Amino acid sequence: MKITKISHKTITIEPIVSFKIASSDDTRTDTIIVKVETDAGVTGYGESQPSKVVTGNNIEDVTNFLTEMDNTLKGENPLNIGRIHEIMNRQYKGKTAGKAGIDLALYDILGKHTGLPVYQLLGGSSNQVESDMTIGIDEPKEMAKLARQYVDEGFNILKIKVGLNAKDDIEAIRLIREEVGPDISLRVDANQGYYKKQAVRVLNEFYKYGVEEVEQPVPYWDYEGMKFIKDNVTQQIMMDESVLSPQDAFRAIKEEACDIINIKLMKSGGIYPALQINAIAQAAGLQCMVGCMSESRIGIAAGAALAASQKNITYADLDSYRMSKEVPGIKSDFTQEGGIMTLSEKPGLGLDIDLEF
């Protein structure tokens, strides 16, 4: 089998809830759909969503990369996923969202070719994943209202964005706990918004309201700060913006800087390197989460397949497709009841794409 064409199409994701986070004012939610065609008549789809603030790429960078890869990868066997990563990595450092789009499409092709859903190709630990639902920064009372709504929709795990104003953060967590009762799991994500000693104080306050996991309290480069916080609080500390690659994961483990690693396909460059991150973490006794940027159902179907396939991935934050309007022409076959996502048994990523490229 040979790759005959790689095309891409930029589409706009329209949010239905306002979503403020500590690290960024970037509200652009464009995403790029990637189509890989082969001489065997099998076509795969992937998604590339750049994040200027996390991966340092914008839409133009990624579309240029994809155009170049159309030339470079033409004639390659799409089933040689490791080889295609070698070629992409030899040509470009970073560009992880672009690499992810191609990687996802290759796994979709591999699944269609073998007749297997991607979650089984990757290990098939389970066909289900429990995702949280995320609440952006707002007036604490509004955040509590949204928490009520999500719990009424059946979610058992809420992820609360904090990190802009510590006093408001504590008030929001207090009101949310009061609103949802003791049985709902609360996690927070500060998106690099605190200083290390401030983080210790604030996290100890959060603990009074049963917050058990805290994501990226300090800037991505501050591994020492992360370790300081981890050593001085009760919660599990998760790295997100600090860990993009398998090499970052190795460093995080060596420096004992976190308890959990948040893998995102757009940071790692797709499923192939994401599996390496998870294996490194697992060998060191750390668990992983699979998170997302603002991907459509394509990126989410892939993230859910990865999360379900690996026992060591015990957390999932795959809610972006629920926070925006459905994209016309993009259908996926996974289902979701409350937080429980059940994966498609169709070959590949279980997608039904009807878009003009």
Ligand SMILES: [Mg+2]
């Ligand atoms: Mg995060």
